[in-house]
Amino acid sequence: MTKRMLTDMFEWFDQENGEVAIFIPWVTTHHLQKRIVSRCHQEVNRGKKKVEVLFVENICDDPSILMENMKVKLKYAPEWKDRPLKESMQSLQTQIVKYQTKFDTINDDSFSYVKIINLRSKVICNGIFGHLPSVITTFLMSIHIGIRPVWLTTPAQFTHTDGQLSATDDGEKFRRQLPLFLQKRLPNNSDLIVFTAPDKTSSKTVEYLPWTHKIETPVLNLLSAGVCTGMSKADIANKMPEVWQKWRKDPYHFRFPSGESYEDLVYRLDPFILQLERFTVPVLVVVHDTVLQVLYSYFKNQDVTQSPLLHLPKHTIIELASARTGWTEKSFPLAKAEENI
């Protein structure tokens, strides 16, 4: 079984040009660990690409975390969810004892590994060098089982007249509804952290929020269009038809002169997304369309290269809740969107 999985993995690397494979064996003995590493070394000797091995172990001996985890498993896993709780708990515990004998913790310091003990309270990293393993380690140190909502939305609509900014009718309605909505949805006595893009429309959108924890950060700046900054799509199409054509052809990879591509934006948002994963308190994020498209793709586990084509409604709160199976989504329109402003 394991041998077949390893073979599949190498097919993924060789024939489908895969870059990362996650291999979850049923058992993990010292013998298997050694076999995986030596198999990867063999591949290099056969002139194929170098495959680095990073072992990840999730070790838990905290009874309260264990119990919490078992309850979640019994509630949601298809093979358990319809059986009586007490009986299931006993057979799950018997299974765990049985499997324990087939798991050896890594003790060979010539391997690269991360051991997460009691869900990130303690982390042991060995032989972690280079960019990718460091990012993986930082991610693993960020995740937790806390459940809290993340709210995403774009700024309210405003009109610019003579340098003055004033909210449209629906924009104003959205600004006023926002605190009421959040007060209703916030868990009891919970704190709220508000992140906004560093511009006036974003900060004015959250003006009526009573929570003081408001952070404006340039990491949430909209996609930089470089020399096209401030131009409308029609402007670009008219004045710089070449740029417009290239952007139309491949909106994900095309980089505006002196600016960014969506791919660059994803790279820029990476640490912010890690920060969002790390938070255990509710978070509201107010950002412009381009950034929202990328964040939404991440949480919905959608192909990020398609994010430039996502249409996300205005004056609407996207509520994401962390769940065992990823993030679940609800949408709350708080005001109509006026198009063509």
Add this chain to the structure above:
Amino acid sequence: MTKRMLTDMFEWFDQENGEVAIFIPWVTTHHLQKRIVSRCHQEVNRGKKKVEVLFVENICDDPSILMENMKVKLKYAPEWKDRPLKESMQSLQTQIVKYQTKFDTINDDSFSYVKIINLRSKVICNGIFGHLPSVITTFLMSIHIGIRPVWLTTPAQFTHTDGQLSATDDGEKFRRQLPLFLQKRLPNNSDLIVFTAPDKTSSKTVEYLPWTHKIETPVLNLLSAGVCTGMSKADIANKMPEVWQKWRKDPYHFRFPSGESYEDLVYRLDPFILQLERFTVPVLVVVHDTVLQVLYSYFKNQDVTQSPLLHLPKHTIIELASARTGWTEKSFPLAKAEENI
């Protein structure tokens, strides 16, 4: 002695609004560790700001690393450097044995700590939550004792005529000298990684380099001037006098409309700087003035708020070499700079 140091530290937090203090005790017993933590908790109870404690331990039992470290100490530390090597080595070893009895490794998992074993080959983190401790941990996992040069420079000078880019005479001289210079300065058989800003002048500057490891990354984009992108200083002063005045008054904190401030740029460059620290092979970085100013300030350990005022010469390579006392610098002008292009 230790008590006095702790008192000084709290004065720094309370009276000078300090945010981070690094406390290096002569001994570190379990008793002292507990005292530090309880003293910080007492401060909270007295209504002062919350001080979080992160212990960092550097543990080394690899004889080759130890020997390397002792040699460096005997060569550079003022109290050792002029004494005969053999004699010094013996007394240093005697001192180490003496001090060993006064060092207890942290074994209380209610504390936050990072243990770096044999200089980052193994790292144990406990109770690391939140942004700052994560950044510190990532930094500690990145440093190493490898010595390699980092070369910084700006792109060669080009002129733009009818959408065509051509190097000036000195720009061309710089492009041609660059590979010769690097070949001479590169350690034997060493690899070279080239990072450039993602624009034509930067990539054309490194066109003649024979090394294939060239990475264009948007993290190295010049400071985004937002709606002022592409405008010269004179243009901004004429057309947007208000923006110009604000920028002149506080060039570090002023953020261009829809763009960035230098402070934002520092934030953006943070992960790149970590990456530079992590590399054990030589690196060449070709970036525009604004980014160079920030990188240079970091490596020279200078006040980064003064970076907008730094004047760095064109067509010149800044060679930084990691040394025990920080980074040392040499400058190599490869061609004259033509001003007022």
